[in-house]
């Protein structure tokens with residue numbers, strides 16, 4: 483079959499609602515003409531989400547960078563005695579979260595695997611306190627890797643840990659910690675973190691308890707294209723089982739200050755193709771994010787034409803994970819500028835909450 487015939491066969495599958503298989507995914511990444519992949523992804527994105535491009539008014543806190551998992555791609559973590567190490571007290575977390583609480587809709591917290599903070603003993607009462615003080619703010623807290631760490635520390639099941647956090651006020655889990663869901667890759671880049679099966683199981687249990695989650699893929703380091711596709715297929719498989727993923731977020735590897743720096747920055751073509759292939763492979767996940775903190779606003783605008791329908795929208799300057807890895811994006815960009823960027827790209831800026839309910843625009 484010629485390349486063009488193969489592209490057309492894949493387009494037919496997509497239009498008839500048939501999920502793409504492994505070889506389709508590899509072909510889209512390696513042989514299919516770039517703009518044709520983008521055009522097909524845009525078609526799917528438009529069918530699912532029209533001309534909307536979602537953003538969220540959100541506050542972001544990395545409450546501790548103390549961590550001993552030593553993931554090789556990480557520029558954020560520090561051991562306890564490192565001068566860079568920090569850990570916010572509960573008072574500081576509440577102060578940062580509750581200052582001008584009417585200014586935002588979602589609180590996003592992730593941090594290291596910190597023996598002194600990342601525990602159910604600390605977080606269950608902390609989540610309750612947050613929920614009591616800012617009940618209108620949806621709480622998107624922790625990654626599956628942090629949940630795995632907390633439950634292991636408490637010697638309880640994922641269900642017990644997640645139930646306690648949900649009952650305290652947790653709305654949703656964040657999608658991080660997935661990296662690449664392939665054992666070969668994890669053995670190299672994050673051998674001390676939750677395994678493939680553990681990461682998936684935390685999300686499975688969360689979905690069963692009515693906790694929605696997001697999912698991510700950290701790409702651009704030691705993984706192969708085949709392993710990226712394997713990752714996407716695992717996410718699609720779990721979504722077919724539970725339906726609990728709201729959004730997929732491709733995360734480009736940032737090389738500064740970590741052991742994998744030799745792999746360098748991802749290229750713009752790889753970033754856009756990854757967004758597009760994700761949109762086409764993950765037919766059962768409604769939303770794909772072009773995360774502007776990672777890509778910069780100009781690439782995020784392009785991402786909206788390559789399958790993404792969401793750009794995130796963090797507006798405080800507290801997202802340290804990408805900053806420590808070399809990102810120079812100004813995270814304090816006002817939300818009105820993000821809305822203008824969406825409009826300039828030709829889409830309708832749409833303020834949403836965690837569950838993608840549409841909210842009144844920011845004036």
Ligand code: SF4
Nearest residue numbers: 549551552553556559
């Ligand atoms: S990625 Fe997370 S778990 Fe891994 S070292 Fe960094 S903070 Fe720790």
